Amino acid sequence: MYIRPVQRHDLDALTILAKNSGVGVTSLPDNKQKMQAKLEQALMSFEQSNAKEDRLYLFALVDEDTNDVAGICALEASIGHEDVWYNFHVGKSVHASRDIGVHKVTQTLYLSNDLTGSSEIATLFLMPDYRKDQNGQLLSRSRYLFLAEFPELFDEYIIAEMRGYSDEEGRSPFWDSLGRHFFQMEFSDADYLTGLGNKAFIAELMPKFPIYVPMLSDEAQSVIGRVHPHTEPALAMLKSEGFDFNGYVDIFDAGPSVSAKIKDIRAVKESHIQRVGLSERGPLPDLNDKHGLLLVSNRKFDDFRVTLVSRGAAGDDTLWLTQKQASTLNVTEGDTVRVVSLRPTENAS
Amino acid sequence: MLVVRPSTFVDLAGIERLLDETDARVTTLPKDRDKLSEKISESDDAFRSGAEGPSSFLFVLEDTDSNTVVGTSGIDASAGNGYPFFNYRLDEVVHASHHLNISSKVPVLFLSHELTGRTLLRSFSIDPQWRDTDGFELLSRARLMYMAADPDRFNQELIVEIQGIFDDKGVCPFWDAVGRKFFDLDFLTADYYCSVKTKTFMSELIPQHPVYVPLLPAEAAGNIARNHEAANRICQLLYREGFHKSKFIDPFDGGPVLKGQLNYTHTYSNIRFKKAKPSEVIGGMKYLISNQSTSDFRCVIGTLVDGIGDTIRLPLDISQALNIREGDQIAYSPL
Numbered sequence: 244m245y246i247r248p249v250q251r252h253d254l255d256a257l258t259i260l261a262k263n264s265g266v267g268v269t270s271l272p273d274n275k276q277k278m279q280a281k282l283e284q285a286l287m288s289f290e291q292s293n294a295k296e297d298r299l300y301l302f303a304l305v306d307e308d309t310n311d312v313a314g315i316c317a318l319e320a321s322i323g324h325e326d327v328w329y330n331f332h333v334g335k336s337v338h339a340s341r342d343i344g345v346h347k348v349t350q351t352l353y354l355s356n357d358l359t360g361s362s363e364i365a366t367l368f369l370m371p372d373y374r375k376d377q378n379g380q381l382l383s384r385s386r387y388l389f390l391a392e393f394p395e396l397f398d399e400y401i402i403a404e405m406r407g408y409s410d411e412e413g414r415s416p417f418w419d420s421l422g423r424h425f426f427q428m429e430f431s432d433a434d435y436l437t438g439l440g441n442k443a444f445i446a447e448l449m450p451k452f453p454i455y456v457p458m459l460s461d462e463a464q465s466v467i468g469r470v471h472p473h474t475e476p477a478l479a480m481l482k483s484e485g486f487d488f489n490g491y492v493d494i495f496d497a498g499p500s501v502s503a504k505i506k507d508i509r510a511v512k513e514s515h516i517q518r519v520g521l522s523e524r525g526p527l528p529d530l531n532d533k534h535g536l537l538l539v540s541n542r543k544f545d546d547f548r549v550t551l552v553s554r555g556a557a558g559d560d561t562l563w564l565t566q567k568q569a570s571t572l573n574v575t576e577g578d579t580v581r582v583v584s585l586r587p588t589e590n591a592s
Numbered sequence: 593m594l595v596v597r598p599s600t601f602v603d604l605a606g607i608e609r610l611l612d613e614t615d616a617r618v619t620t621l622p623k624d625r626d627k628l629s630e631k632i633s634e635s636d637d638a639f640r641s642g643a644e645g646p647s648s649f650l651f652v653l654e655d656t657d658s659n660t661v662v663g664t665s666g667i668d669a670s671a672g673n674g675y676p677f678f679n680y681r682l683d684e685v686v687h688a689s690h691h692l693n694i695s696s697k698v699p700v701l702f703l704s705h706e707l708t709g710r711t712l713l714r715s716f717s718i719d720p721q722w723r724d725t726d727g728f729e730l731l732s733r734a735r736l737m738y739m740a741a742d743p744d745r746f747n748q749e750l751i752v753e754i755q756g757i758f759d760d761k762g763v764c765p766f767w768d769a770v771g772r773k774f775f776d777l778d779f780l781t782a783d784y785y786c787s788v789k790t791k792t793f794m795s796e797l798i799p800q801h802p803v804y805v806p807l808l809p810a811e812a813a814g815n816i817a818r819n820h821e822a823a824n825r826i827c828q829l830l831y832r833e834g835f836h837k838s839k840f841i842d843p844f845d846g847g848p849v850l851k852g853q854l855n856y857t858h859t860y861s862n863i864r865f866k867k868a869k870p871s872e873v874i875g876g877m878k879y880l881i882s883n884q885s886t887s888d889f890r891c892v893i894g895t896l897v898d899g900i901g902d903t904i905r906l907p908l909d910i911s912q913a914l915n916i917r918e919g920d921q922i923a924y925s926p927l
Contacts, residue, residue: 336800338774340793343785345776351801424806425687427694436692447689452700453801457773458808 244313244378245571246385246549248289249301254282256303256312264368288320289545295396296321296360300389302547304369304382307571314369314382318389320397323359329445330355330491330500333467336455350456350467354449358491358500362390364403367477376530377551380585381538383480385549387510388540388581392547394505401505402489403481406474407498408466417497420463425450433495449494468492468499483587484509510538514583517562521576525563526555536585537562541572548572557582593657594727595913596734596891598639599632599650599664606661607632607652614717621664621715622787638669639887646673647745649738650715651889653722653731656913662722663731666715667738669745670708677708678794679840679849680803682816699805701770701816703798707840707849711739711747716826723825726893729927730880732829734891736859737882740923741889748854752835754819754827756847766846769812774799782844798843817841817848833858863925866904869918870911873897878927881906883914890914896924 249257258275281299288298297320304314322328331352339346364386369379390397409415409430418430425448426433436444456464468488470478478501485508486501493500505511528536528551537557540549550571556563562580564572574580599607604625611623622628631650638647646669653663671677680701688695713735718728739746758764762780775782775797785793805813817837819827827850835852842849854860859880873895882891894910904924906916916922 338797338799340796342789342793342796343777345793345797347774347776347797349774349799421807424804425696425698427696428692444689444692444694448687448692448694450687450698450804451685452804454804454807455773455799455801458769458803 244304244306246302246304248547249285249303253303253312254279260315260368296324313373316367316382316386317365318386319363319365321360322363327446328356328359329494330358331494333490333492352454354451358402360398362397362401364401381551384510384538387508388514388538388549389547390505391511391514392542397505399504400502402500402502404493404500405478405498406471407493407496408469408471415496416462417466418495420460422495467497470498509587510583514581516579517582518560519574519576519578519580520561520563522563523565526553528553534586538583538585540581541574542579542581546573593913594730595654595656596651596730598889599635599652601632603652603661604629607664610661610719624788627788646670648673653727663718664715665731665735667735668712668714671710671712672708676705676795678798678843679704679707680843681839682841701803703800707751710749710751713752730893733859733880736857737880737891737923738889739854740860740863741884742886750852750854752830752850753842754823754847754850756842756845757815757818757820758845764845765811766815767844769808771844816846819847859925863923865921865923867902868906868916868920868922869903870908871905873905873907879924880927881910881922881924883916884921893927
C-alpha cells in the first residue's frame with residue numbers, strides 16, 4: 244500500500260468513496276460534479292498553477308496489487324480564503340456580585356472566523372475493507388511527511404476539525420438545540436449543503452450573537468467539544484502527534500477543532516533524511532508489529548509517495564529498500580528519503 | 593372616606609400588615625422593617641424637597657373612618673433612580689437565505705437601558721377587601737393627579753412594570769430559563785435582593801448578550817410579556833387610562849412593561865383646576881379631587897357639580913379631608 248497525489252483517472256474511485264462516507268464527513272460531497280471540481284483543484288495544486296492559499300493537496304491510498312484506491316486524505320493550504328470559515332469559540336462569561344455572594348462562570352459560544360488562514364488536515368476516508376494492516380495510520384500520518392518537506396506551502400499552524408457527536412440515526416443533539424432553530428432543516432441536509440461548498444447559507448442563517456451554553460438542552464451541552472464515537476481513534480492519533488483542542492468547535496455539530504504548530508508535530512520534528520540503499524535481504528515490514536514500522540516518503544512534490552517499511556531496514560545513514568519498495572516510492576539507490584517511525588516511541592511498551 | 597396621601601413613619605405597621613395580606617408581588621416594597629422605613633424616609637424627602645432629579649414617592653390609601661392603611665402606590669420620578677434601569681427589549685432578527693428559500697423572523701431579547709429616567713409607576717398594592725371599590729382606581733390614578741400638581745418633576749413618558757407569571761410557590765419559568773442561570777438564585781430570593789440591595793448586583797449579573805427566544809423552553813418563551821392574573825385588573829385600568837404594552841419586558845419574570853404619555857392619559861388630559869368654595873353640594877358627578885400641595889398632597893373621590901365659572905363648590909367633608917380653605921386651588925378629573 245502506498246500514498247500518492249490524486250490523478251485525473253481517480254474520479255470514479257473518489258465518487259465511490261464519497262458515497263460510502265455518509266453524514267458528517269463534510270468535505271467529501273456525494274456529488275460527482277463537486278467531486279470533479281475538488282479533483283481539478285487538487286491537480287492544479289500539484290502543478291502549482293493556482294494561488295498558494297487556494298491549494299488543496301489530495302492524496303490517494305493505493306493498493307499496489309490491484310491499483311484500487313482504498314482511501315483518501317487531504318491537506319488544505321489555507322482555510323477561509325474563498326469561503327468564510329466559521330467556528331464557535333468556547334469562551335466564558337463571568338457573572339459575579341460580591342454584594343450577594345454570587346460568582347458564576349458561564350460557558351459562552353462566540354461565532355468566530357479566528358481560524359481563517361490556518362492550514363487544515365482535511366478529509367480522511369478509508370474504505371471499510373481496508374481498515375486493517377496499519378492502512379489508517381499510513382493514510383493519516385503520511386501527510387506529516389509532506390508538511391515536513393514543504394512547510395513553506397503551509398501556515399505556521401495546522402488544524403483538524405473532528406466530526407462531532409451524532410447518534411445512530413445521524414441526529415445531532417447540538418444541532419437540534421441550536422442550528423435547527425435558525426436553519427429549519429435536518430442536520431444531514433445542512434451537512435450536505437456545506438459539503439457541496441454551499442457555504443453562503445451559513446452566513447445568512449447563523450445566529451450572530453453569542454450563545455450562552457446553559458440555554459441549550461442538557462444533551463446539547465454535553466456534546467460540545469465531543470467527537471463522534473467513530474472519530475475517537477482519529478482524535479487519539481492526532482493527540483499522539485501533539486495536536487490539542489484549541490477552544491473552537493464546529494457550528495453545526497460542536498465537534499472539536501484541534502491544532503498544532505506544524506514544526507512541533509511529532510512526525511515532522513522526528514523525521515530525518517536517509518539515503519536509499521538497495522538490498523533484497525532486509526526485513527520486510529511486519530504489519531502486525533505496531534512499533535516496528537517506519538513511514539518513508541520520497542521527498543518529491545508532484546509525485547509524492549509514502550509507504551511503510553520495517554524499522555529493521557534503517558541503518559545509520561541508509562535505508563535499505565527492496566527493488567519493489569524502491570519502485571513503489573519511485574526512488575533509486577543513492578536518492579534521499581524522509582523517514583520517521585510510524586508511531587510515537589513513548590507509546591512503545 | 594378613602595384618602596390617598598404621602599406615606600409617613602406612622603404607616604409602617606399598616607404597610608407591613610398590607611404586604612402580608614396581598615398576594616401580589618411588590619418588588620419595590622420589601623417585607624423588612626428597616627428597608628421599608630428607608631423607603632418611607634426617601635419618599636418623605638421627595639415630597640418635601642421639591643428638588644429635581646431622582647425622587648421616589650410613596651403614597652398610601654387610608655380608610656379615614658378606621659384609620660387603616662389599605663393600599664400603597666408609588667412613583668419614581670426617574671426610573672432607576674440614578675442607576676441604570678434594566679429591561680429586555682423584545683425585538684426580531686430575520687434569518688433569510690434567498691438561495692435556500694428560507695426566511696424566518698427570530699425573536700431576540702436585547703438588554704436595554706432605554707427606559708432609564710422615564711417616570712415609573714410602581715409599588716401598587718391594595719387590601720383584597722378594597723379591590724372591588726372605587727379605592728382601586730383612586731389609588732392608581734391619584735399618582736397622575738399628583739403629577740399634575742408639579743408636572744416639571746416628572747418625565748412625559750410613563751412606564752409601569754406589570755408582574756409576570758409565577759406560581760404560588762414562587763416558581764417562575766421565565767426566571768428559571770434566563771436569570772437563574774446567571775444569578776444562581778431562586779426567583780423569590782432574587783426578587784427580594786432586588787428590593788433591598790442596591791441595583792449594582794443587577795448590572796453585575798445580568799447577561800449582556802442578546803437571548804434568542806427559540807432557545808428558551810416553550811413555557812418560558814410563552815410567558816414573555818404576559819402578566820400574572822393577579823395583575824389583570826390593574827392592566828385593564830391602565831389600558832383605559834391610555835397605557836399600552838411596549839416592546840420591553842421585566843428582565844426577571846418576563847412581565848410586560850406598559851407605556852403611556854402623561855399628557856394623553858385619561859386622568860391627566862381631563863384635569864381641570866378651579867378655586868374651591870367649601871359648601872353643601874347636592875347631586876353631581878363623581879370625580880377624583882385633589883389639593884395642589886406637593887408636600888401635603890391629598891386625593892379623594894367625591895361628587896362635584898361643574899359649571900362655567902372659575903370657582904367650584906366643594907363638599908365640606910372633602911374640603912376638610914383635602915385641607916382646603918375657600919379660595920384654594922383644587923384639581924379634579926372625572927372618575
